[in-house]
Amino acid sequence: MTDTSDYEELKRRVSPQAPLNLGLNDGTYAPAASIAALQEFSTRTSLRNYTTANNDPLRETIAEIDGVAPENVYLRNGSGPILKQVIPHLVKTAIKSSPKRVLQHVINKSGFPIITPRHTYSKVPRKAAGLGLTVEFVPLEPPNFELDVGELDRILSKRDGLVYITTPNNPTGNVLIARAAVERLARKYPNSKFWIDEAYVHYVDPAEHAYCSDLVPTLDNLVVSRTFSFAYGLAGLRVGYLLAPAALVRTLESQVTDYRIGMLAERACIAGLRDDSHLPFVREKTREMTQKIIDGVNAMDGVEAFQTAVNFVLCRTTDGRNAQEVADAVAARGILIKTFTPIANQRYDDYFRLTVGVGAENQFLLDTLGDVLRR
Numbered sequence: 305m306t307d308t309s310d311y312e313e314l315k316r317r318v319s320p321q322a323p324l325n326l327g328l329n330d331g332t333y334a335p336a337a338s339i340a341a342l343q344e345f346s347t348r349t350s351l352r353n354y355t356t357a358n359n360d361p362l363r364e365t366i367a368e369i370d371g372v373a374p375e376n377v378y379l380r381n382g383s384g385p386i387l388k389q390v391i392p393h394l395v396k397t398a399i400k401s402s403p404k405r406v407l408q409h410v411i412n413k414s415g416f417p418i419i420t421p422r423h424t425y426s427k428v429p430r431k432a433a434g435l436g437l438t439v440e441f442v443p444l445e446p447p448n449f450e451l452d453v454g455e456l457d458r459i460l461s462k463r464d465g466l467v468y469i470t471t472p473n474n475p476t477g478n479v480l481i482a483r484a485a486v487e488r489l490a491r492k493y494p495n496s497k498f499w500i501d502e503a504y505v506h507y508v509d510p511a512e513h514a515y516c517s518d519l520v521p522t523l524d525n526l527v528v529s530r531t532f533s534f535a536y537g538l539a540g541l542r543v544g545y546l547l548a549p550a551a552l553v554r555t556l557e558s559q560v561t562d563y564r565i566g567m568l569a570e571r572a573c574i575a576g577l578r579d580d581s582h583l584p585f586v587r588e589k590t591r592e593m594t595q596k597i598i599d600g601v602n603a604m605d606g607v608e609a610f611q612t613a614v615n616f617v618l619c620r621t622t623d624g625r626n627a628q629e630v631a632d633a634v635a636a637r638g639i640l641i642k643t644f645t646p647i648a649n650q651r652y653d654d655y656f657r658l659t660v661g662v663g664a665e666n667q668f669l670l671d672t673l674g675d676v677l678r679r
């Protein structure tokens with residue numbers, strides 16, 4: 305789908321069998337330089353050679369831009385696989401390091417809880433709860449979904465754990481914690497671990513919100529994850545990375561194979577990181593498109609949309625209707641949107657999330673939603 309896509313063509317093409325997926329948060333536009341880099345691989349011999357075993361050129365570029373050393377960069381096919389690999393590793397290592405934690409783990413699996421906001425990237429608490437680990441939710445309430453850092457501090461003063469914070473947050477779309485607060489908490493609680501998921505951070509101008517990446521070399525209990533799936537519009541390439549203490553990167557590397565990121569993906573990512581015009585362009589486009597969605601939803605009855613700093617908009621029903629009903633009706637017209645099933649004791653029945661699309665997709669989404677809500 306390109307931004308010149310035509311509304312009528314979209315309407316003809318989209319169906320419940322071939323849906324438009326606005327539920328996964330994929331980005332919109334890739335850097336022009338990434339596309340140019342991809343186009344260089346156009347002959348039958350372009351891809352005949354292996355890339356470097358550890359993707360050093362990409363690690364070096366990331367390190368330079370994010371203010372870390374190449375030894376702090378762990379690359380994989382997306383940050384999702386990194387979360388899945390590394391969170392259990394961190395929790396296990398933390399539990400094994402203390403007899404008291406081992407005992408707590410044996411008694412009720414509370415040896416090293418996951419501490420995370422009530423609204424977060426749901427796969428993390430869901431997976432942890434599925435393993436029977438204790439998940440402690442920090443409140444996050446509408447309309448501003450502000451994280452009470454004092455409350456987080458109080459929780460950490462009582463117990464060590466793995467703090468997982470996505471900022472800007474999925475699904476609430478707002479910046480949850482300032483870099484200074486991350487640094488202060490990580491220093492104050494050296495026995496806890498801090499995971500700052502910056503999957504969406506590039507949508508926010510660093511002049512407005514300082515990123516956490518360059519704190520990593522100074523703190524051994526902080527990791528920061530990133531991805532090319534969203535603001536870099538390259539979800540289809542599957543590249544994500546973790547910024548972490550060098551010793552942890554070495555351990556993680558030993559758990560997986562070399563040559564993980566293909567040459568095509570490596571070159572496209574390097575070119576994208578060096579394309580200075582890309583992020584300002586994407587930020588402006590995204591603001592325009594999310595505002596259109598927010599205004600459109602807020603003009604409808606029975607729903608409200610919340611402000612966002614990123615490429616998706618959290619909404620909720622205000623008329624008691626279950627959001628799944630809305631999602632099902634929209635899906636019957638060929639558009640997939642995100643709803644949230646319960647995790648542990650948390651319910652999200654009235655919430656749904658809309659990801660911005662390109663071209664006519666946003667108008668098509670609004671018209672479809674309006675049609676469904678009028679019935």
Ligand SMILES: Cc1ncc(COP(=O)(O)O)c(C=O)c1O
Pocket residue numbers: 328329381382383384385425470474501503530531532533539543544
């Ligand atoms: C906060 C957050 N982190 C990580 C991911 C995983 O993204 P990827 O595996 O494409 O890097 C997602 C995907 O939705 C996400 O929302």
